Amino acid sequence: MKSVVFLDVDGVLNTRTTVKRTPYGYTGIDDARVKILANAFKRYGYDEIILSSDWKELDEKHMDYLYLVSKLGQCGLKISGHTPGSSRKRGKGINEYLNLHPEIEEFVILDDVTFDFGKYEKLWERLLITNGIENVRFASRTPAVEAILFLDSIKNFNIN
Template sequence: MKSAIFLDVDGVLNTRTTVERTPDGYHGIDDARVEILAKAMEKYGNTELVLTSDWKEMKPEADDFRYLVSKLEKQGLRLTGKTTDHWNHRGEGILNYLEEHPEIEEFVILDDQKFDFREYPKLWERLLLTNGIERAEFASKTPAVETIVFLENIKES
């Protein structure tokens, strides 16, 4: 059984208080938050990491994208895919990705925004809203089991 973590970057791996900057001068990525993600994913098991963030719009050769990849690689993480969607339709992008990858049976969404997730109950119950990954909380009052397990893994990390 395959699982996936759908990853936003801003608000998950950084916050407004992040001091580090990307090569292009934007909010950088906190190593400690990437470490939390890596440890939670290790406990969770065979998990793909799928980029849902606006960072997915960058070209692979862009300095900021290479910066993201290097930060993840330092913790043994690798992006396995990315969604294709328009600005406020992240949920739709995730559903399309899942349709194209039927081998993914379980998943969790890490994001600091609600976007269109509430329109899709299957997504809403798997959304962890963040203000930094260490402050993740359930979006739904009735979260899916895999979301409960992943949040426990975050808290243990």
């Protein structure tokens, strides 16, 4: 059984209060938030990160992309792929990715914006809305089991 997390970066691994900066001076990644994500991966047994964020549009040799890879790698996480298409139509991109990868049986989506997810019931039920990963809530009033378990893994992790 293959389980993946579709990951947005901005608003999940950082917020407006983040003081760290990328090599190009944009909002950086908070180490504590990466640790929360890594713990949820460990507790729930997720296999891969699929990047659905605007960050997927960076060249894999771009200093900011390498910075992201490094931050994730410090906690044993790595990016396994990217969703296709526009990052403004994230639901469509995730749906296309899932159609191309029928081996994925379970997934959750971490994002701080709802974009077009509401058009896809299966995605909406697995969407966790964040304002920083530690401030996470269900998008759907009837979330899928994967979303419930993943949120529980996030909420029960103490970064201290």
